[in-house]
Structure formats: structure tokens, C-alpha cells
Amino acid sequence: MKLLFLHGAPAAGKLTVAKAVLGTVPGRLFDNHAAIDLARTVFDFGAPGFWMLVHNVRCAALDAAAAHGVSLVVTTFCYAEPDDRPQYEDFEAIMRRRGGELLPVFLHCSREEAIRRIGNPDRVERRKMTSAEALLRDLELYNLSPLPRADCLRLDTEVRSAEATAREIVSHFGL
Numbered sequence: 001m002k003l004l005f006l007h008g009a010p011a012a013g014k015l016t017v018a019k020a021v022l023g024t025v026p027g028r029l030f031d032n033h034a035a036i037d038l039a040r041t042v043f044d045f046g047a048p049g050f051w052m053l054v055h056n057v058r059c060a061a062l063d064a065a066a067a068h069g070v071s072l073v074v075t076t077f078c079y080a081e082p083d084d085r086p087q088y089e090d091f092e093a094i095m096r097r098r099g100g101e102l103l104p105v106f107l108h109c110s111r112e113e114a115i116r117r118i119g120n121p122d123r124v125e126r127r128k129m130t131s132a133e134a135l136l137r138d139l140e141l142y143n144l145s146p147l148p149r150a151d152c153l154r155l156d157t158e159v160r161s162a163e164a165t166a167r168e169i170v171s172h173f174g175l
Contacts, residue, residue, distance in 0.1 A: 001066040001100035003091065004169070007079035008107035009144040011117040013157035013165070014076035017107060020166035025175045027072030030061055055087050062091060066098035072175065079106075080142035088147060103173050106146035107165070109158035111139065 004021065006014045018029055035057040036045075043050040058075075065073050079088060095102045109117075115132045138144070146152045153172055155165050169175070 001070055001095070001098060002072045002173070002175070003062060003066075003095055003100060003102045004072065004074040004173070004175070005077060005088075005091070005102055005104045005147070006074065006107055007077045007104070007147065008157075009114060009139060010078060011114040012107040012109055013117075013162060014107055016162045017157065017165045017169070018074045018076055020162040021074055021169055021175070023163075024166050024170050025072065027074055027175075028065065028070055030058075030065070030073050030075040032076040032078065035061070055090070058087075059090055059094060063094050063098070066094060066100050078138075078142075078144060079147060081145045081148065083142065085148075104147040104149055104152040105169055106152055106154045107157050108154070109156060111136070113158045114139075 004018075004027075006018055008014055015031055015033075018031070021027070022029055035054045038057055039050050039053045042053060062073065062075070077084070077088075092102050094100070115136075118132055146154055153169065155168060157165055160168075
């Protein structure tokens, strides 16, 4: 299995690019918010146990996909270094154990563009972050950065369309 790991700050275009990639090549989408939405059925957002459940769901889903021959999973993630390194290492371990490959892509745009995007209606509908104040707080609090891997592809989503970004990803990784 190939795990296309699209990561970046909120409103960097991760889900939009993921959908564009999957409009080009066959695969499955495991959106970051699928696990968050499930955890919200059991816990309030951020309550004790919430993030552990989110992580366990993500790991179980990726492991099951790899075990059952899903060829490509595209996932989205707001990766913060060093806070999220253990979670990423768990994903990487699943891929190694299952003979898969993790393909890291860091998507980014300017703060101004992220603020412009943060209030989009689809973000409201999906219960994502929609406040410019919350976005700016997270950008200050967390080191939302590329994975610490030399092969991490870095793409600016402000200067190209989601479709052009998807084509570049597909070409780069030979998907």
C-alpha cells in the first residue's frame, strides 16, 4: 500500500488536493476529520481520551487498509513538530510492517491566504476550524512544518490550483 500523507496547516488545501489526486488516480480518502468526527461521538473535542481515540482510529484504519490490499490511501493531517512525531512514527511503522510506503507531501500557503480560506462554507459544514483568530493562535502555538524527511515534497497551494498540485504529486511519486 502507498500512503500519501498530505500535511500542513489548517486551510492549506489538504482535503481539496486529496480529492483532486483521487480524481486523477484510483485510491481511497482517509480524511483527518473522519477520525475526529468519530471521536466527537464519544468525547467532547479535546477532552481526556479524545486525541488517543483519534490516533487509535487512524492507526486501525491504515493498518486495515494495508492488510486488505488497498493500493493507495490519501490521508490529511495537521502535523506539528515535535508534538506529532510519535503519531507519524506509528503510521510509518504500520507501513513498514505491512510492506507499504509512506509518501510525504507538505502543503502550504501564506497566512493571508489561509485566513481568506478559513471561513469557506465547506469548512463550516465539516466542523473544521473557521476562525481567523483560532488559525493565527495555532500558527503561533504549533510548529506546523514538513515531516523531518529529506524526501518530503513541499508544494505551495497558493500559487497553483488543486488540480495542478495533484498532477505534480502524481507525477513526482509515479502514482
